[in-house]
Amino acid sequence: MKIEFLGGVKTVTGSCFLVHDADFTIMVDCGMFQGTNDIRERNYIQQNFIPKKIDALLLTHAHIDHSGLIPKLIKNGFYGNIYATKATVDLCSIMLPDSGHIQEMDVKYANKKNLKLGRVPLEPLYTIDDATESLKNFVPVSYDEIIQINPRVEVRFRDAGHILGSSFIEMWVDEGDHKTKIVFSGDIGPKDQAIICDPDVIEDADILLMESTYGDRLHKSKEETYNEFRDIILDSHNKKGNIIIPAFAIERTQEIIYTLAKLFRDGRIPDMPVYIDSPLAISATEIFKKNKDLFDEEMRKEFFYGNSLLEFPNLHYTRSTEESKWLNTDARGAIIISANGMCTAGRIKHHLKYNLYRPESSIIFVGYQAEGTLGRRLVDGAQQVRVYGADVSVKAKIYTLGGFSAHADRNGLLAWVKNIKNPKLKVFVIHGEEKSSESFAETLKAECGFSPYVPQWGETVDLTTMESAVASYAAVEAYSTLESDIELLSQSVKALIDKYNTVKNSTTAGDIRKIHEDIHDLRETMKMIIDEM
Ligand SMILES: [Zn+2]
Ligand SMILES: [Zn+2]
Incomplete structure (x- = not known):
């Protein structure tokens, strides 16, 4: 075998x-x-x-x-x-x-x-x-x-x-x-x-x-994690910043909802709006409610007494793109939970674009960030990141709470x-x-x-x-021709400059405009390739 x-x-x-x-x-x-x-x-x-x-x-x-x-x-x-x-x-x-x-x-x-x-x-x-x-x-x-x-x-x-x-x-x-x-x-x-x-x-x-x-x-204990979570929320909320939590739609999102429900119930944080901005997380939460038989004893007891801990009055679910866009531009002092957890796709990328440059906002990572993901770059302390083609400075505070893992x-x-x-x-x-x-x-x-x-x-x-x-x-494929392609490319660029220097005094304004346009297109193409690398 x-x-x-x-x-x-x-x-x-x-x-x-x-x-x-x-x-x-x-x-x-x-x-x-x-x-x-x-x-x-x-x-x-x-x-x-x-x-x-x-x-x-x-x-x-x-x-x-x-x-x-x-x-x-x-x-x-x-x-x-x-x-x-x-x-x-x-x-x-x-x-x-x-x-x-x-x-x-x-x-x-x-x-x-x-x-x-x-x-x-x-x-x-x-x-x-x-x-x-x-x-x-x-x-x-x-x-x-x-x-x-x-x-x-x-x-x-x-x-x-x-x-x-x-x-x-x-x-x-x-x-x-x-x-x-x-x-x-x-x-x-x-x-x-x-x-x-x-x-x-x-x-x-x-x-x-x-x-x-x-x-x-090793992870920190649950109690330490909850205290740290509360302190971060209070700090940003008091400054009218947002608290952005990239979370996997399954489990992390529900555990965050559960934790917030408890913090609100115990009066450990003041009332503030909480948005679940991930259609997938909304559907996943419904599946949780359908599978109550898999809950642990504490959660089953809470449900028995009518406390779902997956719902509270200031919890809002946003399904439509319009609502999500409103959150991007208008939300202040709010908690926004969005997917996906490693920031590789989904609405979370928009929330990062609108909050990373704000020193009063906080980004809290609660799950594993794989190598090569936007989440990992932020956790590793990047000063600037690229989101949807734009360079965004990282001024918001970045936290990792391993205790939620x-x-x-x-x-x-x-x-x-x-x-x-x-x-x-x-x-x-x-x-x-x-x-x-x-x-x-x-x-x-x-x-x-x-x-x-x-x-x-x-x-x-x-x-x-x-x-x-x-x-x-x-086996790793060897890109044997790449080196010689790069060499040929640099020769072509040199030939282009030489050609331009010879023709520039003998061409008409119309020809110059055409050359200018061609070179502009070429530069754009090269820029696109560089961005992709
Ligand atoms: Zn897993
Ligand atoms: Zn796994």
Whole structure:
């Protein structure tokens, strides 16, 4: 039996793993790559597997970095079942079409430029229709239910406490004389996260694929986080600045609403308008209300006594673009929660454009910011950023509140793994930037005595012999002609200047205007290419 690491290794996005043996092929997660150009390019690379030969897909949770390439997989021929918890299916029914919409918009924007540059237009990764079509393959399952997905393979989804419906997956493979148990951690949530339950305890495993998003960091406590949150809100509100919170539509937005509801109820912040400016977050909140059975005890009690904590009088939902535009220009002293959480797309980018230059406003990051995203640049202290083609100075205060994270920190992850009492456990450390994965592997070695392995993108490991090979698609393509193209370009520019110097005294005013226009167009094209780099 072999496992192939198709994504979500040495990076946090693009989670995708293929388990195969002579008579079955099962995929776990099919996530989109997000972040730097290099990482995003992987969404377009044709990998070596054949989609129609995959028997089934198991989905740990609805986040796009785990589910975002499902419509592409189906477009390319996969027709099997996609097993996921009911809440995950509900959330995917809004997340995937929304992602299809983003793909269509991105390509539309890029193609405007491509048309001007005379390039071949791009095709979207998938469309809203592809995404809607893919929903037909989903099969909802319950937590803790054992499902036979192949004569040799049984699986069980357990609560990962990360977002609504999130799971880690246990897989038992019948090997004749014994069963091998593989566990896919998915994303593991912290203990005491608002609204949803804590992660289930994992008792045993032979092989573990373990996430390491925060494998090298610790979060502040919830109480410290809430106090800091209140202080930031008061500071900006008193100066009539806005408090902008880029938040993932699922879970982060609902936890922020819940926290604000409590702060208002306890009189710890004065009444002020709160806007949820993300149609996706509005739909996601409705799905939360439909899945009350997954709430933790505290939240269920609050609901029982009629306190939803997902609603309060000064909470406004803005669906229309007009309302959103009004917020951009007219809102003062307000809290605006908008998606997406890493500021790579969506209405949040407009709010940043209108608030980043205002020293009285605050931007509060409450979730993970992947390398290469606008959110990451702000968190890393950029003085100026480019938003929708405009350079914007960063004068607003930028905060990161790790205590709101939906991911367990290093100690949380370690405590979760320590429940497994198998000294021979084989651990693959995945879903983290390289530094974080390597650091967590070291921690596991020191604390548990395992010999964890950090696989690389495109690597296939034989689970019996632990021999591995790296697929050819992972090789970095060499741009051998680029250097000589650049050399030819600089020669052309020199020739252009020489030509101009020879003809400038002997040409008419009309000819000069024409040359001027041509050179202007050329400069614009070059500027566009430079901006794109
Ligand atoms: Zn996640
Ligand atoms: Zn993830």
